[in-house]
Amino acid sequence: MTAAAQELLDAVTAELAPDAAANxxxxxxADGTANRSAITALALEQRSVIPADRRSFLHLxxxxxxxxxxxxxxxxxxxxEGETxxxxxxxxxxxxCxxxxxxxxxYEPRAGCQAYPAYVAWLALNGAPADVVLALSANFAAWGxxxxxxxxxLPAHYGFSQEACGFFAFFAEPAPDLERQALAAVGAGLGRGLDATGSALRYGKLLQRYEAMFWETLADPARGL
Incomplete structure (x- = not known):
């Protein structure tokens, strides 16, 4: 079952991988041409995203x-715990910033940025847990x-300290324990009839679209990029 779960996780992650132009x-x-105001908005939006996702994960x-x-x-x-x-x-x-x-x-959060945590909250209420594990695991690859x-x-082009970039470094770090837990959850889900071509894949596609919407909203030229 472990091999089947790994194969499924890899396949769904590959299928849901965003296009290079999606962000x-x-x-x-990365090339230092973004306006600092967009970086500031990114940081401020996360003040709403992180606590919301934490509550959703606890409910799940x-x-x-x-x-x-x-x-x-x-x-x-x-x-x-990671969100904390x-x-x-x-x-x-x-x-x-x-x-x-x-x-x-x-700061007034933007609807396009908060659509992602709103959908995670919907999943917390409505999604089968194993389906949500699979969908989130695929999405986290892109986010990381x-x-x-x-x-x-940010340090190279904008002079941010390593401490200031600790938020991003945290999510960029490998998380082998979480990966093992995802594998165990998906494996158990397969034993209960998890179907990756059904709800899990639909959830993952919507998560990736809301993820793209987050970055598109921040990059809107009218918002000062």
Missing amino acids: PLVPRV AARSADAGETECETFFRTLA LAFDRLGALVAA GVDKAGADA AYCATLADA
Whole structure:
């Protein structure tokens, strides 16, 4: 079952991999041509995204526990713990953008950026846990790659300190424990009849589209890129 779960995870991740042109912002940060205002907006949007995702993951963990899906519960609790650690690193990024607490609290999140956590909340209420594990795992591959690029580019082109980039470095780091937990959850899901061509794949496609919408909103020229 482990081999089948790995094959399924690899196949879905490959199928859902975003096109190189799907992210209009990160490549411009990578070459130093993005406006700092877009980077500031990215940091401020995450102040809403991270706590929302954490609550969604905790709800998914509780649903998994109620259903006796212990492998899924473990995966989602690890995700929630990770969001807590990421949020602890976010303050340094916001400060490096020159935004104080009052300014951060006054920031108005953009609908296009908050569509992703809104959909994760929908999944927390409606998605079968194993389906959500598979969809999220595929999406995280793209997110981690974006964060790795940002962690390298912000110090090189914008003078950000390593501490300020800790938020992105955290998500860019390999997470072997989480990968093992995802594999266990997907394997258990296969034993219960998980069908990757059904809900899991649809969830993953929507997550990738909302992910793209996040970056497109930040890169909107009218918003100051």
